[in-house]
Amino acid sequence: MLRVENLTKIFRTGFLGKGEEIIAVNEVSFLLRKGEILSLIGESGSGKTTVARLILKLLRPTSGHIYYKDTDIWDIPSKTYWRKIQAIFQDPYASFNSFYKVDRILKNVFKLFPDKISEEEKDRKIYEVLERIGLDPKEVLGKHPFELSGGQMQRLLLARCLIIDPEVIIADEPTSMIDASMRVILLNILKELSNKAGKSIIFITHDISQAFYVSDRVLVMYRGRIVESDSVEHILFSPQHPYTKRLISDVPKLHEKFKFTLT
């Protein structure tokens, strides 16, 4: 679905960009296959969100390319592209216009669709999706984003994602504001989207146990580079890179947890 080749993003800070250079993403390459969940793990500041923003065409790369089904994403009209690729972000408040109420925000989603959709059809779809992810439509639809909790907002982003029904979903720390019980529900929805609906998902997290719970393959990112990429089993039982070993040793109960999720 996606092919990322030698992707590099350098930020220049300071007045007129004359300050320090930050190499946020450094020669990153990977493939995202149809129907798989690929986890991108790494500590804060390792470049994960920058990769997500580059894939979403929210940032131009300094060098390198991203191909969606063999076409460079910068050759695809944004509106067409965003029907195919959607994101659930770490900071959900930044993703919505606070001026509108939730029902308006969700209805605006349909503007991405080329066909005319009736108001009843929109309402039906919105109710269906909200109920599926455990949000009470009557409770949230009349509210503004700032009246909702962080967890409700993250689920609202998932709702938007489900309405658009893209082929690729980028989930950037989607559970950071959600409490533990809801977290499993959201992770299970992602798994279901990949297993049953064939969606390709990039799951970004600093929490290695969540990565293992949802993914097929894991990319380990460290200081802008991908230092290791392998199946969940290999990363867990024979990590190669020192940073990966450290990540895994940080979670002493992980092996137990992993066995538990397999049974």
Ligand SMILES: Nc1ncnc2c1ncn2[C@@H]1O[C@H](COP(=O)(O)OP(=O)(O)O)[C@@H](O)[C@H]1O
């Ligand atoms: N717009 C920006 N301008 C300057 N530096 C940035 C910008 N966005 C991110 N960075 C820097 O790039 C690095 C990677 O950030 P980020 O991709 O957000 O990491 P992560 O999501 O893994 O925490 C960090 O050092 C961060 O400070």
Ligand SMILES: [Mg+2]
């Ligand atoms: Mg981030």
